[in-house]
Amino acid sequence: MSQKSIKQPLRLVTESWGTRVGLVLAMAGNAVGFGNFLRFPVQAVQNGGGAFIIPYLISLVILGLPLLLIEWSSGRWGGKHGHHSTPFILHSLNSKALWKYVGVFGIFCNVAIASYYCYIESWTMSYIYHSIAGTFNGLDQHQTAGFFENYLDVTTSTTGIPFEGIIFYVFCLALNTWILSKGLSGGVEKASKIGVPLLIFFGIFLAIRGITMKAGSQGAIFDGFEGLNFLWTPQFDSLTNPKVWLAAAGQIFFTLSVGMGSIQCYASYLKEKDDIAANAMSAGFMNEFVEIVLGSSIIIPISVGYLGIDRVVELTGLGGLGLAFRTMPFLFEQWGAILSAVAGAAFFGLLFFAGITSSLAMGTPVLGFMKDEFKWPRERSALAFGILVLILGLPTVFFFQQGVFDEYDYWAGTVSLVVFAMLEAILFAWFYGADKGWAEIQKGADIKIPGIFRYLIKYVTPVVLIIVFFGSLIRPVADDWSKISIRGWELHNESILGQIMHKGIGPNNTYFADTLYSENAGVVDSVFIMRKKNFVRVSPEGLNTDFSKKYRYTEEQELLVKVGDRIDVGTPIIKGEITNRLMYIDLARGILLTVFAGIALLVFIAYRKRKREKNI
Amino acid sequence: MNISAIIMMASVWTVVISLSVYFFYRIYTCPKKQEPDSYSENDDDE
Numbered sequence: 001m002s003q004k005s006i007k008q009p010l011r012l013v014t015e016s017w018g019t020r021v022g023l024v025l026a027m028a029g030n031a032v033g034f035g036n037f038l039r040f041p042v043q044a045v046q047n048g049g050g051a052f053i054i055p056y057l058i059s060l061v062i063l064g065l066p067l068l069l070i071e072w073s074s075g076r077w078g079g080k081h082g083h084h085s086t087p088f089i090l091h092s093l094n095s096k097a098l099w100k101y102v103g104v105f106g107i108f109c110n111v112a113i114a115s116y117y118c119y120i121e122s123w124t125m126s127y128i129y130h131s132i133a134g135t136f137n138g139l140d141q142h143q144t145a146g147f148f149e150n151y152l153d154v155t156t157s158t159t160g161i162p163f164e165g166i167i168f169y170v171f172c173l174a175l176n177t178w179i180l181s182k183g184l185s186g187g188v189e190k191a192s193k194i195g196v197p198l199l200i201f202f203g204i205f206l207a208i209r210g211i212t213m214k215a216g217s218q219g220a221i222f223d224g225f226e227g228l229n230f231l232w233t234p235q236f237d238s239l240t241n242p243k244v245w246l247a248a249a250g251q252i253f254f255t256l257s258v259g260m261g262s263i264q265c266y267a268s269y270l271k272e273k274d275d276i277a278a279n280a281m282s283a284g285f286m287n288e289f290v291e292i293v294l295g296s297s298i299i300i301p302i303s304v305g306y307l308g309i310d311r312v313v314e315l316t317g318l319g320g321l322g323l324a325f326r327t328m329p330f331l332f333e334q335w336g337a338i339l340s341a342v343a344g345a346a347f348f349g350l351l352f353f354a355g356i357t358s359s360l361a362m363g364t365p366v367l368g369f370m371k372d373e374f375k376w377p378r379e380r381s382a383l384a385f386g387i388l389v390l391i392l393g394l395p396t397v398f399f400f401q402q403g404v405f406d407e408y409d410y411w412a413g414t415v416s417l418v419v420f421a422m423l424e425a426i427l428f429a430w431f432y433g434a435d436k437g438w439a440e441i442q443k444g445a446d447i448k449i450p451g452i453f454r455y456l457i458k459y460v461t462p463v464v465l466i467i468v469f470f471g472s473l474i475r476p477v478a479d480d481w482s483k484i485s486i487r488g489w490e491l492h493n494e495s496i497l498g499q500i501m502h503k504g505i506g507p508n509n510t511y512f513a514d515t516l517y518s519e520n521a522g523v524v525d526s527v528f529i530m531r532k533k534n535f536v537r538v539s540p541e542g543l544n545t546d547f548s549k550k551y552r553y554t555e556e557q558e559l560l561v562k563v564g565d566r567i568d569v570g571t572p573i574i575k576g577e578i579t580n581r582l583m584y585i586d587l588a589r590g591i592l593l594t595v596f597a598g599i600a601l602l603v604f605i606a607y608r609k610r611k612r613e614k615n616i
Numbered sequence: 617m618n619i620s621a622i623i624m625m626a627s628v629w630t631v632v633i634s635l636s637v638y639f640f641y642r643i644y645t646c647p648k649k650q651e652p653d654s655y656s657e658n659d660d661d662e
Contacts, residue, residue, distance in 0.1 A: 016654060016655065016656045017654055017655050017656070018655060018656050018657050019655050019657045020643060020646075020654075020655055021643060021644065022655075023654075023655070024640070024643055050620070050621060050624045050625070053624065053628055057628070185656055225617050228617060228621070228625060229617040229618060229621045231621075232617070232621040232622075232624050232625040233618060233620060233621040233624075234620055234621070234624050269654065270654045271652065271653060271654045273649060273653075274649060274653055274654045275646070275649075278639060278642050278643055278646070279643065281635075281639045282636075282639035282640050282642070282643045285632065285635045285636040285639050286636055286639075286640065288632050288635075288636065289632055289633060289636040292628060292629065292632050293629055293632060293633060444649070446642060446643075446646045447639075447642060
């Protein structure tokens with residue numbers, strides 16, 4: 001009799017990992033994503049440079065590592081009971097009905113995040129092609145930034161292929177679907193074994209180039225070390241600012257991919273006596289190496305070398321995606337035709353591998369759920385995942401500029417992670433039982449986890465997560481926490497309550513209107529036609545045009561301002577039939593709520609089915 | 617680079633690189649557990 005049949009008597013043959021190194025690389029690949037290279041350095045710059053790293057490391061110890069241990073061990077526990085997705089993994093920890101529906105987050109987050117994550121992944125594929133094809137050669141900085149804006153407009157083609165943004169997106173989804181259909185060891189693990197070493201190799205190459213840049217050579221105006229100096233010079237006064245601590249805790253969520261349900265799913269394919277402690281630490285610290293060492297040594301040193309510190313600080317206001325896709329191709333261009341093609345392919349290649357190893361991890365819980373609950377074969381489940389992500393993702397492609405992408409990212413990729421992590425930490429520590437959980441973590445462990453983690457898991461991590469959640473819920477304007485008062489305070493636009501109330505939406509606060517009002521103050525500096533569309537641009541005085549806002553108008557609409565006009569927020573600028581951004585924002589929220597409710601309904605049906613079959 | 621930046625960067629990098637290498641080395645060199653384990657690499661095909 002074969003070993004396989006000994007392993008799984010009287011059960012459907014389940015997936016398994018091929019090798020332990022493969023599992024660790026897949027987990028590391030799940031954690032390493034765009035955020036390691038794009039979000040971490042931007043967060044560090046915006047939150048005190050070197051001082052950001054202190055709250056970041058403390059958050060790693062009190063939140064990140066305990067959550068890794070919680071998710072790995074609850075995943076393995078759920079797998080022991082035949083569950084490979086969070087609704088029933090959480091149910092196996094505590095049978096109260098509520099937890100199954102908390103577990104819905106572990107499928108919802110993956111589906112919703114994958115829908116826009118794969119879109120960014122498809123940009124990297126396109127940019128690899130354009131870097132090698134030399135598309136950016138000879139473009140100045142504004143033209144390179146303009147190229148990105150053209151790419152985001154689905155009706156424009158940069159390659160001659162009509163609707164190329166959608167073509168790349170569908171191709172990227174098809175690739176993800178195909179790999180997922182090959183199974184855990186035959187697809188995900190193989191992709192990780194190729195992707196993770198390659199992205200580290202590309203990262204080391206670019207980091208060495210970035211750090212060794214010399215002022216005066218290849219057009220650089222500063223040494224690469226200037227960027228590192230800027231990033232790592234501690235500003236200890238920022239340590240007293242709660243905003244820095246919230247940002248550090250937030251970064252830990254993104255970087256370790258905790259609070260998503262994918263770690264539990266990967267770990268659910270482990271057997272009871274197999275190690276999780278060393279595996280979790282190895283995957284976690286591999287991610288930290290990529291983030292702290294490589295992530296800090298690429299975009300900031302290179303961009304500071306060419307643009308100077310002030311300009312880079314200004315550009316980080318546009319976020320990491322802006323820096324990567326609007327600015328980096330222009331900077332690589334300074335290195336000459338051949339090296340710029342190599343650097344561009346390496347940079348967007350590492351982003352591609354970082355992205356795909358994460359998006360594969362987002363698909364796996366969906367496959368696990370459909371297989372466990374509805375006995376769907378993995379090929380069918382992978383196809384269903386691909387189609388669902390495509391349907392969900394198309395609004396982000398078509399209405400990117402209208403804010404749908406940002407809404408998905410905020411609610412599914414930010415708030416949901418914190419909520420799910422907080423609830424699963426509470427479940428593990430206070431309902432399943434921290435002592436029982438600690439014993440589960442230590443089962444089969446190849447390393448000794450310091451005993452302090454027992455107390456962190458039991459008390460500190462859940463309490464800190466509750467604080468982080470409530471902090472995000474009621475965050476005050478300008479992050480001035482002294483304004484918190486029993487009589488009320490003004491909310492930050494990005495606080496959860498602020499977002500729910502559409503705070504900061506500006507003067508265009510209805511779905512439809514007959515007048516569009518300016519959302520920024522400044523000077524009307526140009527009225528122009530681009531890609532056969534009419535635009536009027538308002539630029540804030542004293543700031544670079546990167547901070548300008550363009551308003552599109554049609555032939556049927558009337559422009560109410562002219563070049564040279566100084567306008568304020570709320571000044572009427574366009575008259576005619578207007579569909580405001582608010583409509584798209586609420587449309588995105590409606591889609592996300594529908595998806596969440598749909599998954600909850602599937603969980604309910606699956607639970608009823610299990611009850612009927614006396615299988616729970 | 618100024619001294620405080622060098623100290624901060626060098627110490628954080630040293631800790632992170634050391635722990636990454638150490639844990640991966642442990643994974644790579646740990647003796648395999650007795651069958652049945654979670655990994656199919658050492659399973660018989662038939």
